Amino acid sequence: MSDVTNTKAAKTNNIGLEKNDYKGLPSTLCKGCGHDSVSARIINVAYDMGLPPHRTIKISGIGCSSKSPAYFLGRSHSFNALHGRMPSVATGAMAAHRDLLTIGISGDGDTASIGLGQFKHLLRRNVPMLYIVENNGVYGLTKGQFSATADEGQTLKYAGVNELPPIDICLEAIVGNCGFVARSFAGDPRQVETLLKAAISYKGTAVIDIISPCVTFNNHLSSTKSYPFGKDHEIQLQELSYIPHYEEITIDEYDDGTRKKVQLHDGSWITLKKLEKGHDPTDFGQAVNILQEAQSKKELITGLIYINNNYKDLHSVLGTVDQPISSLQEKDLRPSRESLEDIMAGMR
């Protein structure tokens, strides 16, 4: 930096932090990897929204994608856990500390293969967190095997032809009772950021399946998870914007058939203008259909696919105290001496 900029006060966000405060270590991923662009989006969004770094945690599984939490939000606690097991670790952390804002980072192998069971059960419990899948249709870190989201019939240099149909992460999420399901494309930064903001404002598991190309092993036109394919074929379902809760919403006549606004738990809004597919993300049936149709036509549809504010989340089911239970100390955790005497009296 030059002396001139140094003397100028750096730009800060609403909690007085600079963009730099949200950055991480330099990435060690391949140059151009989609995952790095997702990290950059997270940094922007965290800065824009003024996320408190100390209350934000990052949890990941194993894979190139799962390594990426090292490259953003360096001031936040982070846990690079086990392959496919990020959901259970996140569930435990959230059960312990309900005030944390949890960002889960996973890959398509991590979520749709080894971790499919934990993924579905996390959704079932509706653990409040942002769940990002950086989906490249391939195992990056183990060098180019097909993942369970790879397109049927596509070819990879190392793995040959994939004969099996893909698992659609968004479809799994919707039928798994997830109340916030979106798909985006790492090459569409504006949409990724809008969806990230809305997902962070949502209370419950918010899944964003981000097509995040692996430039080293799966970046050719024959894959729907590649940059060339996405650039040419991305079909946005809506024009999205995010209006934070502290800003006034100016347009009243939203729900007019072509436009829609949905309020999120923290009072923010996501507004959407329908595009040619005319998709209504509050309609479960439409959401399932549009995904199935896209899969059979090998289309890359992006946007907010399903939203439902009515699912009960983990903490309301557990009925825990309002403060984080990890902050409770001995006086709240150890019952009295007398209570033990009473219980023992019943054992005599």
Add this chain to the structure above:
Amino acid sequence: MSETSHASEPQTAANGARQINDFCINVATANGTGSQTSNIALLRAMFRMGIPVAGKNLFPSNIQGLPTWYNIRLSKAGHIAHRDVAEILVAMNPKTVAEDLTKVPSGGVIFYDTALPVKEDREDVVYYAMPVKDMVKSMSVAPNLREYIANMVYVGVVAELLGIEMEMLRSALDTHFSGKKKAVDLNMQMIEMAAEHTRNNLPKRDPYWIERIEGGNKDLLLVEGNAAGALGSVYGGVNVVAWYPITPATSLADGLNEYLPQLRRTSEGKSTYAVIQAEDELAAIGMCVGAGWAGARSMTSTSGPGISLMAEFAGLAYQAEIPTVVWDIQRVGPSTGLPTRTSQGDLGFTYQLGHGDSRHIILLPANPAECFEFGYKALDLAEQFQTPVFVLSDLDLGMNLWMSKPFVYPETPMNRGKVLTAEQLEALNGNWGRYADVDGDGIPYRTLPGTNHPAAGYFTRGTGHNDKAAYSERPEDWEGNLQRLRRKFNTARKHVPKPELTQQDGGSFGLISFGTNHNAIIEAMEMLKADGHVCDYLRIRALPATAEVGEFIEKYDRVYVIENNFDGQMHGILLQDNPSHATRLASLSRQNGMPLSAIWLHEQIKAAHERFTKALA
């Protein structure tokens, strides 16, 4: 004891001797018939009469139909170990009766349901025929309750002939049904009817008597190890529990689900804990690790198959230094077969659970009071050492009702370990290293998510970190970390529960064991002493072994390591710890799904030691 006070009473047996409060009763029924209520009522009634008792449920892996045996031992000397021989048989199961009858020793007694094909053809035993069906018929109960109430018939007959007090049976049922009068009355009606039938039709012809011992069992509890472990954890402040059902560990989670709502809700009815039934054991420990990382006192309970699934997380938690507690209620494994039989077979596997080098702290309870104690101590040790702590109980301890000393309320405040607050970080100018050994004890400092300081956050991963938790593949960082972890483990040696020593005058050789083998060992030591073999005994209560263990081994030319597994797993661990004493250590292990018995131990130790002394001579 009350033996002498009855010396003047008439003697009934052919050989003249009354056998008071010192025999075994074996009740043979079919699984799922509700006999457990009857058996526990008998046990509890005897317990409340002041008699030392032990009950063991030998049950199949089955919901209905397969044979079940309930073994009650009365011992005026207070021996509560498993005994292979039962003088008294209550035969209620047509499928096993033929074999059950052959096991009754000479001089024994057989109570049998007249519906069973029993020919009274042995001269050396006493038979009592119980017309169960007729008696049930004469009581007007709903047909769906008949099979269940039928089990109360033998309670009434046995109580009448052996001398169990009706009032104690009523109070036992009252406890069992949590004071539900209707249920108590219905059962008592059947019991009393059967007792009356007995008075009128079955004169006493056997020598066995149960007599109240005034002041006996004072202060003692009758409780299952799993309930005790659950309660100890509750008083240890457990606040995140994740578990997956598995026999014989389920009742520990049941205990938590019973006691937590009772003891740990705020006045507004909100919970200071979270209990999650996970989708499998892998997720269960994942949740515990996530919770422990975020500052909770977390625990799970499982058995061998679950431990197998937990291996990867156990290794991760060890290397990343995250506290959590895992209870393993050991059973015979793997897979199906003998999942409802007891074992100590997970010791070696659990001690090193995880890939790469890991060594875990293991607590080894031998009785319910110790399950309670280790319930809270495990949580303290986990946070103190920032590591997973395993508590290895077993099916025998976990699922059976045991006489137990009262639980001791935790004497020390909770140990939350080395956790840096925002203020402390400020005082350090944010200069700290997550994995740095500041105090020389191998235990680093940690911060919890939510700590409001710019330097609080760190990156957690399994291997590949340096002192500051930064990514590193440098050989010296990795090696240094392993060395520190071993230093930490050796610090734990000084802080885990110390072993319990039982010493006799002139003890000339040693026994080492752990867990539920204890009762059989104490009894076997008396039998050995009668043969002139006097020995001392050290019960290990935790791994890593403390200094006392090595010192004990050093004292004797021969030390037998007794355990309920086939391989002699503790023997292997002690060999590793004490290579220079290897020749002193001899393994004495057995695994057949049953608890070790004093008779077997007596025989084995005697034979082994006689061989040893002969070889020396």
